[in-house]
Amino acid sequence: MTETLPQQYTTDLPAAWTPAEVEQGMYQRWVDNGYFTADASSDKPPFCIVLPPPNVTGSLHMGHALNHTVMDALTRRRRMQGYEALWLPGMDHAGIATQNVVERQLAGEGLSRHDLGRERFVERVWEWKAEYGGKILDQMRRLGDGIDWGRERFTMDPGLSRAVQTIFKKLFDDGLAYRAERITNWCPRCLTALSDIEVEHSEDEGELVSIRYGDGEASIVVATTRAETMLGDTAIAVHPEDERYRHLVGTEVELPLTGRRIPVVADEHVDPSFGTGAVKVTPAHDPNDFEIGQRHSLPSLTVMDERGVITANGPFQGLDRFEARPAVVAALRELGRIVAEKRPYLHSVGHCSRCDTVVEPRLSLQWFVKVAPLAQAAGDAVRDGRTTIHPPELAKRYFDWVDNLHDWCISRQLWWGHRIPIWYGPDGEVVCVGPDEQPPTGEGWHQDEDVLDTWFSSGLWPFSTLGWPDRTADLARFYPTSVLSTGYDILFFWVARMMMMGLYAMDGVPPFEHVYLHGLIRDASGKKMSKSRGNVIDPLAWLDAYGADAARFTLARGANPGSDMALAEEWAAGSRNFCTKLWNASRFALLNGATTARPVPAREQLTDADRWILDRAEQLVSEVDELFERFEFAKLCEALYHFTWDEYCDWYLELAKVQIAEGGERAEATRTVLGHVLDTVLRLLHPVIPFVTEQLWTALTGGETVVLAQWPTSTGVPTDTVAARRIESVQKLVTEVRRFRSDQGLKPGQRVAARLSGVDGADIAGHLGAVRSLARLTEPEDSFTASASLEVALAGGLVLVELDTSGTIDVVAERRRLAKDLSAAEKELAQCDGKLNNPAFVDKAPAQVVDKIKVRREAAVADIARITARLDALPEG
């Protein structure tokens, strides 16, 4: 057979894989050729992932890199499986973050947003976006994201803004969006309300001050960590059953420093066992106090402005809240009102998740979404299995949240965002304006000043990006989406809200079939990465140093469901080594004429090694498939790594060398097996490491691209167990000889004459050439004198290997080697006897387990006898 091998490809393959030189051009070719462009009109089954939109201000961090690797792998595999695969990109407008960035820029020019005015400021933000926004999109290209760039979306785009307005109107009309005066989480720095989950609690050091209110008989001690709020107290509350204070309920006591008299009220929500059992009530500055105030019709006295500066008349007016606190305490101390002070006092303090400023509960008029009915539906969709959460342990957390949800504060006192489509009339009219409606005009009409929470528009992402509210082809084709992949840290912020909004907007159809939640990235010692710790690893540094494939493989390989991932530079280097290994193995295969141009010959024309590696590849396909379906990225990477390195490279390539050396039909058959197995591996690896596999696969097959290659499927050929057993025997024999050689200090390259007996019984007579090649043994010649020997127990029987080491052997080393084997066998025997001598075990354990132990025992006994005999035969060392 002298047919043409695809030589043009083999010679094209450089000696080394140089990702930096190849990746960008390769990526651009993929995009230009439209491989990632989804066709809504095809008749393929749909597969769709919407990208969790990164902030327009953001840049790529490891968490993104992980999530993108996952999404890309899922999408690429489906594409290869023949799905119409759409991975839809975009960004969100990040209200507070973006406004902050542009305000900082303005501050550099000595301006505030108020100097520009709302309209000009918003223009300015758009200008900023055009110039600096979306850096992350370019970084995504470097990662190799197989994304449909033609469908890129932005939450502030006209289409998505229209979706926001439409859904707001629907919520308003259904009575699910309402305006109310409530205590909300307020950031005195960002000057806006926040939703509950945008507040992060931490245990901070503060002070607990006990203050005596009233005098003499009518005095009550209350404790507080926020002394300055006492200026706004309008009552003291005690538990109605509390005997200590029963006589005071209904009376009034003097509020120090203010001269005001405030009532003592009885409220069941007061915990009589905490502190003195009496609490001060500041309805305008505390959510619990607000509730008490409502129940007892107490006035709400606001004593701070939006920046946290005291407004109450008196000596504290104009002080910041943190200056006012010690000042108030000092003044109270002077009056002899301080009963106790505990400092430092650890307690939970809320911080703005954006800027870390201590959140100030503030009474204000805000818009809310009534979430109860939406949350119920969102919970049910998961409960009844229409949407599956992976890993399932996280579903419980999801339920806990959606089942105990407070109404969602959606208005933000910002300028950058979707302005609330509510117009107020001169006579108190409130009109909600839909997307195709004209807002009312005329004297006294004005639009609500606030914008909507960014998460409100993000919540619409799975359908707004597909064209909703229009009934587009994309929407019909790709909704509900297949998988939503994101970190579990935004399960509530985003996933739960998309579930609520999707079910609400799309007639009860949930937005995803599967929700995959990956873990968080940590440093090598398991600590959270943060700028302050200085342990952040920049993914771009990895892309530069090791290539995109290595970075991706590292992340995918660490992605065990439900657990966080520790990362270190060595991990990436290891992945780079794997890519190099794959490269070199492919180069070897190609240099030796590996090909997919011919089909693999019929089984009976193949060797045990061929059949074994083909069967293993077959098993690998099913294993990888199953692991993909279960989102087990770490395990599927491990399986691919192990097969490629430990089986294909370490054994089959070595065995193939022997077969190719035979020449003729054997060599030709080997070339097709080499080629087909490599082809399978490259296709299986492509979703995770797209670049190197593309170059190798096109070189191997001459095909246009592996991006569109067909995903491997099982052929259904049954495993050849005889071939597998023989190869395992060869592996064991070779390994034992190598071990002997190493123990005896024989150089790896040194060829040693050897005589093998018992190979027929062990059923490996056909593999002597391979054994000799892999163990570096040569045929015994006439002068052969066995100076050393070892026995290897194989599945079929014992093999004796006699070696001519042309000299003496290291008796001490050999004795040590045998002693070790003996000790292992004795331990095995003891273990087996321990079980078999236990009547309860023999009686109750399943027969197959008992039989297995018996077989193991027999083997151990035989080993002991054999090794003991050899030790006895050994000369004194």
Next chain:
RNA sequence: GGACGCAUAGCUCAGCGGGAGAGCAUCCGCCUUACAAGCGGAGGGUCGCAGGUUCGAACCCUGCUGCGUCCA
């Protein structure tokens, strides 16, 4: 304060009822004609502690300790 998760080799993690595993790190020997980003070999663990269930527990149950996360 409530809930959950995790404790397995030096490090990071698999395994979750019947012979303790991987990657990295370590030690020894090698530039053996694809690969020193490599090859061959080796060492290393009372599977957090204490009970219990079971013929049998790293694995199931209870308690404890330590660490972490989420919610208040």
